[in-house]
Amino acid sequence: MTNACLPIGLPGWAAAYDDTAAHVAGDEARLRLAIELARLNVEYGTGGPFGAAIFEQASGRLVAIGVNSVLRLGNSVMHAEMMAIMRAQKGRASHTLREPAHALYASCEPCAMCLGGILWSGVRRLVCGAPAAAARAIGFDEGPVYPESYHYIEQAGIEVRRGLLADEAEAVVRRYRERGGVIYNA
Amino acid sequence: MTNACLPIGLPGWAAAYDDTAAHVAGDEARLRLAIELARLNVEYGTGGPFGAAIFEQASGRLVAIGVNSVLRLGNSVMHAEMMAIMRAQKGRASHTLREPAHALYASCEPCAMCLGGILWSGVRRLVCGAPAAAARAIGFDEGPVYPESYHYIEQAGIEVRRGLLADEAEAVVRRYRERGGVIYNA
Numbered sequence: 396m397t398n399a400c401l402p403i404g405l406p407g408w409a410a411a412y413d414d415t416a417a418h419v420a421g422d423e424a425r426l427r428l429a430i431e432l433a434r435l436n437v438e439y440g441t442g443g444p445f446g447a448a449i450f451e452q453a454s455g456r457l458v459a460i461g462v463n464s465v466l467r468l469g470n471s472v473m474h475a476e477m478m479a480i481m482r483a484q485k486g487r488a489s490h491t492l493r494e495p496a497h498a499l500y501a502s503c504e505p506c507a508m509c510l511g512g513i514l515w516s517g518v519r520r521l522v523c524g525a526p527a528a529a530a531r532a533i534g535f536d537e538g539p540v541y542p543e544s545y546h547y548i549e550q551a552g553i554e555v556r557r558g559l560l561a562d563e564a565e566a567v568v569r570r571y572r573e574r575g576g577v578i579y580n581a
Numbered sequence: 582m583t584n585a586c587l588p589i590g591l592p593g594w595a596a597a598y599d600d601t602a603a604h605v606a607g608d609e610a611r612l613r614l615a616i617e618l619a620r621l622n623v624e625y626g627t628g629g630p631f632g633a634a635i636f637e638q639a640s641g642r643l644v645a646i647g648v649n650s651v652l653r654l655g656n657s658v659m660h661a662e663m664m665a666i667m668r669a670q671k672g673r674a675s676h677t678l679r680e681p682a683h684a685l686y687a688s689c690e691p692c693a694m695c696l697g698g699i700l701w702s703g704v705r706r707l708v709c710g711a712p713a714a715a716a717r718a719i720g721f722d723e724g725p726v727y728p729e730s731y732h733y734i735e736q737a738g739i740e741v742r743r744g745l746l747a748d749e750a751e752a753v754v755r756r757y758r759e760r761g762g763v764i765y766n767a
Contacts, residue, residue, distance in 0.1 A: 400586035401667055471676045471701040472658070472667055481587055481658055490657045490765060508701060511694025511724045515657040515766050538697045539733035544725035551722070579676060580701050 402468050403481055406441035409462060415486065418455040422522050425450055426500045426559050428460070430524055433475070433502035434567045436462040437574060443535075444571035445503050447475035449483045452496040452520060459483035465579050476501050476509040480516045491517035498522065502564050503530055504557060507538030510548065520554040524564025533568060534578040588654050589667055592627035595648060601672065604641040608708050611636055612686045612745050614646070616710055619661070619688035620753045622648040623760060629721075630757035631689050633661035635669045638682040638706060645669035651765050662687050662695040666702045677703035684708065688750050689716055690743060693724030696734065706740040710750025719754060720764040 405413055412432060419425050425448060432446030443463035450457055461478030465471055476499060483492055498520035499513055504527040513521055527537045549555055591599055598618060605611050611634060618632030629649035636643055647664030651657055662685060669678055684706035685699055690713040699707055713723045735741055 399589050399668065399671065401589045401671060403585050403587045465676045465701075469674050469676045470667055470670050471703065472663060472698055473676075477658060481656055482585065484656050485585065485587060488655050490651045490655045490659075506697055506701075507730070508694050508697025511692055511697055512658055514722070514724050515651075515692075515694060517657065536700070536737070538700050539727070539730035541725070541727065541729065543727065544693070547725035 401470070403473070403478060405460070406436070406439060406462065406464075406467065408435060408439050408441070409460065413460055415457055415459070417457045419450060419457060420455045422500075422556060422559060425498070426502075426522050426524055429475075429500040429502045430560060430564050430567060432460055432462050433564070434570070437567060437571045437576065442467050443576065443579070444568045445475040445501070447479040447502065448500045449479050449492070449518065450498050450500070452498045454495075458497060459486060466577060471580070472508070474506065474509050476505050477512050480512055484516070493517035493519075496520070503527065503568060507540050507544070510540055510544055514548050514551060514553065519552065520556075521548070522556045522559055524560045525568055526558065526561065526565070529565040529568045533572040536580050587656070589659070589664060591646070592622070592625060592648065592650075592653065594621060594625050594627070595646065599646055601643055601645070603643045605636060605643060606641045608686075608742060608745060611684070612688075612708050612710055615686040615688045616746060616750050616753060618646055618648050619750070620756070623753060623757045623762065628653050629762065629765070630754045631661040631687070633665040633685060633687045635665050635678065635683055635685050635704065638684045640681075644683060645672060652763060657766070658694070660692065660695050662691050663698050666698055670702070679703035679705075682706070689713065689754060691726075693726050693730070696726055696730055700734050700737060700739065705738065707734070708742045708745055710746045711754055712744065712747065712751070715751040715754045719758040722766050
């Protein structure tokens with residue numbers, strides 16, 4: 396499969412949200428999109444309770460979205476953040492989102508893989524909703540993420556804002572457990 | 582691009598190594614394949630000096646290979662390890678490589694993203710060649726990886742063996758600098 400292609404398609408319901416002509420101003424409104432994607436991913440049963448969205452910082456243009464798709468796409472890399480990064484880079488035909496400056500909004504604090512992936516993506520800003528503890532509380536492993544990990548990515552030039560809209564973001568994570576969602580990485 | 586596909590094709594020269602009928606016994610011989618892939622990726626100018634290979638532990642069957650393809654594929658996630666994981670899971674049509682047990686061989690110690698990605702992949706064993714310091718020495722950032730990060734993945738049940746064939750693995754990393762290879766994440 397030398398010339399293989401890997402599916403990174405969104406679930407059908409998400410097409411309506413994948414509007415790269417949309418412009419959204421402000422951290423709260425942008426993060427609310429990521430949380431809404433997480434909520435719908437749970438309600439439609441299409442994956443874990445995590446959503447992400449990448450915007451151009453200055454213009455507010457929506458560049459890409461992602462929802463947790465590990466089970467749906469049979470790919471352990473397909474966390475919401477990684478999906479959004481790969482879709483954004485595909486859209487730009489570039490391995491970096493450095494110019495113009497982009498920001499990534501994640502409904503929940505990223506796991507170890509995604510925190511590293513965000514560092515390499517070129518985004519300049521990370522805004523998260525629910526704490527990683529919310530994911531751990533329902534049984535998800537978040538991997539080796541430490542306070543130093545956040546210091547590291549801030550030192551590398553990424554602005555980080557955590558805990559915004561945490562209550563509504565955390566409610567989505569809890570809702571996944573209530574619906575009996577699979578903990579695929581425990 | 583709701584139904585989008587993401588290219589995960591190997592460079593043309595690598596097709597000859599992508600033989601999923603091959604069987605290889607022993608850590609050294611398996612790691613040597615990962616190092617050879619890294620070396621050829623440098624010599625052919627198709628990417629960074631990093632290679633990876635995933636084998637079924639018991640049978641020694643080669644399941645998937647990967648080479649650093651960040652610039653070639655325009656995708657910051659496409660480190661050798663992540664490519665091998667995604668190709669292996671695609672081949673098995675499953676988000677986990679847990680059964681039967683698989684081992685991942687990496688020509689250089691994984692960056693923060695790949696270490697997390699390895700944890701979620703389901704592989705039970707990680708064998709690495711060059712130390713992360715070798716990549717840092719030529720200017721690559723490895724991200725937030727700490728001694729605790731390795732303890733964490735070992736606690737999670739992954740056997741780790743580091744520093745095997747370190748000299749030849751490190752020589753490939755140095756060769757990349759000699760050839761003027763691009764440091765795409767500095």
